[in-house]
Amino acid sequence: MFSKILVKLIDQAIVPAILLIAARIVSVVLIASYNKIDVFIDAAGFNVSNPTEYLFVNSYSILVMGSILFLGIAYVLVKSYVLHESHITPKLTAQMFSLKLSSFIQTSFDLYSQGSIWLSYLYLLMFVAGLMAFFGVVYLWVFTTLVGLAVIATILLIFDVEREVELGKKSFAESVEEEL
Amino acid sequence: MKNLTRLIFDSLLILMLLGMLTLPISSIGLLGISNKAKTQDTQVLSSQDTRPAKRILIKEVKQTTESSVSTPSNSKKVNQR
Numbered sequence: 001m002f003s004k005i006l007v008k009l010i011d012q013a014i015v016p017a018i019l020l021i022a023a024r025i026v027s028v029v030l031i032a033s034y035n036k037i038d039v040f041i042d043a044a045g046f047n048v049s050n051p052t053e054y055l056f057v058n059s060y061s062i063l064v065m066g067s068i069l070f071l072g073i074a075y076v077l078v079k080s081y082v083l084h085e086s087h088i089t090p091k092l093t094a095q096m097f098s099l100k101l102s103s104f105i106q107t108s109f110d111l112y113s114q115g116s117i118w119l120s121y122l123y124l125l126m127f128v129a130g131l132m133a134f135f136g137v138v139y140l141w142v143f144t145t146l147v148g149l150a151v152i153a154t155i156l157l158i159f160d161v162e163r164e165v166e167l168g169k170k171s172f173a174e175s176v177e178e179e180l
Numbered sequence: 181m182k183n184l185t186r187l188i189f190d191s192l193l194i195l196m197l198l199g200m201l202t203l204p205i206s207s208i209g210l211l212g213i214s215n216k217a218k219t220q221d222t223q224v225l226s227s228q229d230t231r232p233a234k235r236i237l238i239k240e241v242k243q244t245t246e247s248s249v250s251t252p253s254n255s256k257k258v259n260q261r
């Protein structure tokens with residue numbers, strides 16, 4: 001069971017990992033070109049010419065990464081609130097099947113493994129941004145924004161887990177009553 | 181034996197998961213400050229060197245130009261040879 005969870009988590013971590021790396025590269029290039037900042041590419045990666053430009057590009061790029069992570073979490077949250085297998089409405093289920101989108105209806109195991117991975121990425125990014133803000137290589141407001149996003153995402157996910165636990169308790173109580 | 185194999189497999193999976201989690205975050209290190217800027221900075225700093233410059237006394241200069249330069253002690257031996 002433990003290895004099954006780990007394999008599932010690794011499987012779910014691939015898409016956000018690729019998205020984050022792509023977001024970093026694209027955001028650095030776009031932010032630099034939009035603000036007419038020269039970016040040199042060498043073996044070490046992207047380089048800017050002075051620390052002020054580095055602070056600017058780095059901060060906004062981390063903000064873009066955080067926003068993409070929050071969008072991913074929002075997608076998972078919408079699925080877990082609306083399209084959760086345990087509490088999806090019959091009407092919506094019928095609509096999803098008629099639109100051939102039944103794959104969007106997911107189990108708790110799928111949804112919570114996705115949510116935990118996206119949330120882990122957001123917490124890791126927040127931690128790194130905090131360290132960078134401490135050393136003055138990222139604006140402090142970027143770090144505080146990431147803290148806010150992480151707190152909101154965590155609270156929303158906890159609400160859904162709580163509702164799921166209550167539903168589980170109810171169904172368990174009903175099954176016990178039927179047996180009695 | 182089976183438990184040991186499972187333990188190794190699980191630990192490898194955990195390592196893989198940690199790698200997957202840290203890899204995209206470490207992409208932050210892709211951006212840096214170019215070496216040209218660093219070299220320019222060091223050049224600016226070197227021009228602000230506060231150590232006193234070496235001075236040669238005019239007397240010493242005169243002595244070397246006007247007075248005969250002392251011949252090395254082994255020069256005679258070299259001539260004799």
